[in-house]
Amino acid sequence: MLTPLGFSLLRQLSDGDFHSGEDLAATVGLTRARVSQLLKQAETAGLALERVRGRGYRLLGAPDFLDAEEIRKALRGFGFQVAAADAKAPLLPAANDDDLALPSGAPAIDPHPALSVEVVDQVDSTSSELLRRSVRRDIHGAVLAAELQTAGRGRRGRVWTAVAGGSLTFSLGWRFEQGAGFVAGLSLAVGVAVIHALEAEHLPGVELKWPNDLIHRHLKVGGILVELNGDALGPSTVVVGVGLNVRLPVAIKRDIAQPVSDLTAVAGRGAPAIDRNRLIARLVSELAGSLATYAQHGFAPFAAEWQRRHAYQGKPVKLLLPDGESVKGTVAGVDSTGALVLADGPRRARFLAGEISLRRA
Numbered sequence: 537m538l539t540p541l542g543f544s545l546l547r548q549l550s551d552g553d554f555h556s557g558e559d560l561a562a563t564v565g566l567t568r569a570r571v572s573q574l575l576k577q578a579e580t581a582g583l584a585l586e587r588v589r590g591r592g593y594r595l596l597g598a599p600d601f602l603d604a605e606e607i608r609k610a611l612r613g614f615g616f617q618v619a620a621a622d623a624k625a626p627l628l629p630a631a632n633d634d635d636l637a638l639p640s641g642a643p644a645i646d647p648h649p650a651l652s653v654e655v656v657d658q659v660d661s662t663s664s665e666l667l668r669r670s671v672r673r674d675i676h677g678a679v680l681a682a683e684l685q686t687a688g689r690g691r692r693g694r695v696w697t698a699v700a701g702g703s704l705t706f707s708l709g710w711r712f713e714q715g716a717g718f719v720a721g722l723s724l725a726v727g728v729a730v731i732h733a734l735e736a737e738h739l740p741g742v743e744l745k746w747p748n749d750l751i752h753r754h755l756k757v758g759g760i761l762v763e764l765n766g767d768a769l770g771p772s773t774v775v776v777g778v779g780l781n782v783r784l785p786v787a788i789k790r791d792i793a794q795p796v797s798d799l800t801a802v803a804g805r806g807a808p809a810i811d812r813n814r815l816i817a818r819l820v821s822e823l824a825g826s827l828a829t830y831a832q833h834g835f836a837p838f839a840a841e842w843q844r845r846h847a848y849q850g851k852p853v854k855l856l857l858p859d860g861e862s863v864k865g866t867v868a869g870v871d872s873t874g875a876l877v878l879a880d881g882p883r884r885a886r887f888l889a890g891e892i893s894l895r896r897a
């Protein structure tokens with residue numbers, strides 16, 4: 537696992553030049569042996585290093601480390617209001633504190649909140665962290681991105697694998713007046729927003745796989761996890777987690793249980809390296825716009841485009857159900873709640889995302 541010191545070493549190396557073990561040790565105030573140990577950990581985390589006797593260490597394919605200020609700058613460029621770096625999220629009014637309780641007729645939730653951006657080197661999961669924070673603080677419009685997650689979570693209790701410098705892992709908090717039923721189709725709407733962001737950054741050809749996988753030529757390049765805190769009737773606080781493979785080392789790709797690809801493959805040979813700070817800003821900008829639309833109109837405005845972007849629309853598929861059974865049929869589309877509609881001859885059946893997996897038949 538990478539430590540904060542490991543990250544400061546990697547930041548020193550991020551210029552892609554050679555740095556001697558002595559220089560690195562001096563900048564971080566450690567022994568050369570400790571530097572070598574920390575760099576071994578970086579390699580285990582998926583970063584490629586070159587060691588040359590007499591010259592030192594060099595990061596191969598040096599990543600552009602995430603930088604909150606770069607992301608804020610790009611978001612302002614896209615026309616968003618962005619909170620200053622030192623602004624603290626407001627405390628939520630305590631439910632049992634009359635002085636703090638919102639007066640009746642309190643302003644509705646702002647559909648276009650100022651965005652706040654925080655980047656951390658390492659956290660268990662950006663979504664878990666935002667969910668924890670949401671108990672005390674208002675996370676409406678809060679973006680939390682991490683260079684490395686130590687317990688990244690995928691759908692259906694799976695582990696989400698990402699590498700420092702080669703992935704994008706971030707979460708965005710949002711509040712809705714409505715409750716769980718209303719936000720049922722939100723993760724599908726998020727899929728459409730992510731595809732728009734990728735296309736705006738010259739990464740075309742990514743498709744959706746129900747409910748919210750992002751795939752390229754049938755290989756997974758990213759995923760979306762939407763989690764909710766709140767009452768059935770609303771209001772609710774949602775944490776939208778997005779994970780994208782930007783440039784995964786081959787060894788890591790092999791370790792992941794399903795066939796995966798990355799955005800570097802999507803960009804194609806000879807394309808410029810992906811600027812992760814700009815990409816995250818573009819993703820957040822598309823997400824913020826789509827979440828505001830969703831708050832007003834629900835899933836309806838996204839449904840037709842979602843179907844167009846679905847790699848399996850009109851195709852034969854097999855659904856793996858939680859009880860181990862499977863159902864075959866042809867994908868007829870999704871309904872207004874984001875449920876998959878499967879056709880078997882004249883019969884139609886609806887399936888809610890929950891624990892179901894879709895496979896090509």
Ligand code: BTN
Nearest residue numbers: 661688689690691759760777779
């Ligand atoms: C999936 O396809 O299973 C969903 C993957 C979602 C991964 C992202 S990475 C950022 C956020 N934090 C997490 O722990 N998970 C989501």
